[in-house]
Every structure is written in C-alpha cells, then in structure tokens.
Amino acid sequence: MRKFFTVIGGMGSLATESYVHLLNERTPTKNDQDYLDYILVNHSSVPDRTAHILDHSKPSFLPPLTEDIKQQSALNPEFMVIICNTAHYYYKELQAATDIPIIHMPHMAISVMKKQYPNAKRIGLIATKGTIADHIYEDEIKNAGFELSLGNQEIQDEVESLIYDDIKIKGQVDAKKYHKILQTMHDKFDCDVIVLGCTELSLAQEKAPDHPFKTIDGQSIIVDKSIELGEKIRNGETIDYNKIYG
Template identity: 30%
Template sequence: MSAGPGGRIAPEDWSAQVVGVLGGLGPAATSVFLDILVRATDAASDQDHLDLLVSQHSTTPDRTARILDPAAPDPGIVIARDARMLERAGATLLVMPCNTAHHFVRQAEEATTAPFLSIVELTAEVAARRVGAPASAGAGASAGGGAVAPVAVFATEGNVRAEVYQQALEQAGARAWIPSRDLQDRVNAIIYDQVKAGRPVDMEMFEGCVAEAIDGGAGTVVLGCTELSVVYDQQGLRGDPRLTDSLTELATATILAAGKQVSPAFRPA
C-alpha cells in the first residue's frame, strides 16, 4: 500500500474513513467479523468495500484471566498500544470484535483520538429494543410501566464477573438474565473447549443452553462472546429470532459508520 512519512498510509489512496480493527481476540472471531463485513456491505465492486487496517494480535494476554486475577498480565496495555499503532497508521475509526475486552476499552480510548465503536453498547441497545425496553423507561420497565422480559447474557466468565453487559443493558433500559452456574459452565465449554480449541461445536449443547434461557423467561439471548458469534454465523443460525448476535451488530454498525450501506440481501441478527 502507499505510505506517507512515518509509515502512515497516503490519504489520497484511501477512503475518508479507514477502519482500524483490533483483532485476534480471538483469531477465529476476527476472521468471521471480516467475512461478515464483506458479505454485509452493499457493494458492486472491490472499490465499494471498506478500507481496513487489521491488527490480528493473537498473543494479547487473556482478558478473562486478568479480570479473575488482577496479578495476571494486563491486556489493556497491549490493546492501547495496538490502538495507537492503528491510529498512527491512518485508522480514523476503531472497532474491537471482542466483548470481554470491552472491560479494558478505556485504556484504548485514552490512548487515541479516533472514535471507538463499542460492540457491547451497540448490542445492548439492540437487545433492549427487542424486549421492548426503551432507554428512557429505566431498566426492566416498558413504556407503559409494566415489566419486560430480561436479556440473557451468554458471555465469558470474565465478562459476566465484570458485569460488562449487565451495566450496558441497564444503561439501555433493560435488565440482564445471568446464567446459573451449570449453564455458565456449558457456555464456557462451548467458548473455550470447542470454538477456541478448534474442535467441533456440540450444537445439541448450544441449543439446550438457548432453550434453557428462553424457557427461564429471557426475551432474547445475547451472544456476548464472539466465539459464540462464530457458531451463530457458521452453523446457520443467522436470523434466529431468539438470538441477538454481537458480532453482527458491530459489523453492520461499522459499515454504516464508515459511510457505506448494508446490503439488502444480508440477513441481520
């Protein structure tokens, strides 16, 4: 690619919005995110697609490990460095296709001036609308004053422990439905023992987890870990009305924020 002084991209060769992707958290999820961006963009030629700078930093310290143990290596420092690198290279908009890493996003925001699209806030707002909880009504209340169904959060142990989605959903006017210990263990197994480990996904287990949340009163299930988004995208679950997929919400918001349009043929979450 063309580069200016200091390795920065030559602006005249790139679109007005260059999206910097803080990836590798995990690698498969970033790959799926990039694929969704291509499939979801309304484009008739190569030049109609988004311009991206991608950091696939797979060796970033584990996010959940740091949340559960403050003595573990800090991924926030690494994410902030990568955000600075992308901005210096020419990124004008930053995205991070990882939900648990949102816990460390403040460090990246403080290290850069480029706007940052939050996968968690975007997804929480969509999920809140789906259960009929307008933000102005307060957490768990409908416009008419009655209670609305909560939003089930399927995410990593660290995400749940840090209350990443609980806080975002409250801000969006909804309330979180948190899995029981047994259900969380099964969600963890799908995330770590199957998707992250590169092993086949037990779809019977996945379906059982979703059914348990819906039967337990949840109005929608947020796939609040991008490894679960990999399952959603690759296992033909796109369009399942029970599910709100975080990776899809980030991808479609990124397309719009970059000045493009979402393809009418793309099936949303």
C-alpha cells in the first residue's frame, strides 16, 4: 500500500474507535475504493499517560510510542496522527524520532478555534489531570490570545469521573454528567468556548451532542484534517506540513 497515513491509537480504544467511525463516516464515498488508505495501530497497553506525567517514577509511555513511531516510519506513511491529547506531552521527542510529519492535535484544535471563534474571550478547558499538568492546551490557548479557565476541583472531579468511571471503565457516556459539566463551565466560569482536551470527551461529544454550548473538539478536528490530507496525498498533491495549521 502506498499513499497512506498512520493512526497511533489505543489510548483509549473507545476514543480511537470513535475517530475511525467519524473518519469513515465523513469521508465522501460512492464505493469501497473511495475510503482512505490508513494503518491503525491500537496500542492499548501503552502505560497510563496521566500517571506518568504526575509521577515520573511511574512507567513512561514514551518508549512504546517511540517504538510505534519507528515501526510505522519504516513503512513510509505520508503522515501520522496520535489519537490521545495527553500523549502530546512527548510530541517533540516523538517527532524527533522520525522524518514523517506527526500532526499536532492540540495545536490544530486551537488554530481552528481561533478562526472559528475570533471574538471569544474566556476559554474553558476540561481534560485529564495529566493534560492540565503538562500545560499543552493551556499554553496553546494563552499563546492564541485568550483567557483560560480550568473551572475548580469539583468540575475536575466530575470530568475525571466521566472519563475514567463512565467511559474507560464502563464503556458508556453519561450524557447528563457531560452536559452538566459544560453548563457549569459556561454559567459559573463565564466560558465562551469549552475545549475538550481528552479524546474520551470527544467520544462524549459524539454520543451526546444535543447541547447549546460552543465546544472545540480536537479529535473531530483531526478527523477532518486527516480526510483533507488523505485525499490530497491520494491525488498526488504535495503538502507543505509547515502550513497546515495556518
């Protein structure tokens, strides 16, 4: 297979399944051959990202992801995407391990947000403790010129419960809990837009989109970008990866 891309997933598997579902659903097709060519790596045994970020004595997820990147690089994909926001903690190290472009999901998400909501002032961020601690989204949001709110501990506990208790453990989305989190970020913390900084939250958005709040879903955005780039490489177009965020 030539002219394909690689998806590094499994962190978690349900979130990766959501990415693949949206990718196939949104790709314009008339027959089997219109779907995009890609390789999916569902590396579910990668150590917990948040646990390592909060305590570096815990197993690191960098070595197994680096191995994945190098294995896939040998197959010569056109680009790669990593379906886990928190894993971007080691983005620089992972990109340094290959000449294949790795699309930076948080950077892509905030670039889109800046265009979509240029008049927004305060941006809410809901994510795992690991993503909060590594400042990936925080730095992107502030560098884009927006104010940031992380809510409070009560909100963080609710977010963690939705991500881990409901989605990762039970394999289900608590729509009521998800909507309550969004409403609290909007009403109590004056957030104009709420960034979903975890792919499990992206799954929640896919399953429970019936709410009035403005959200930025990095996984949904990277799906659209994967389709855009995938169709370009299929057509033999040259892509300047330095300009895809602009």
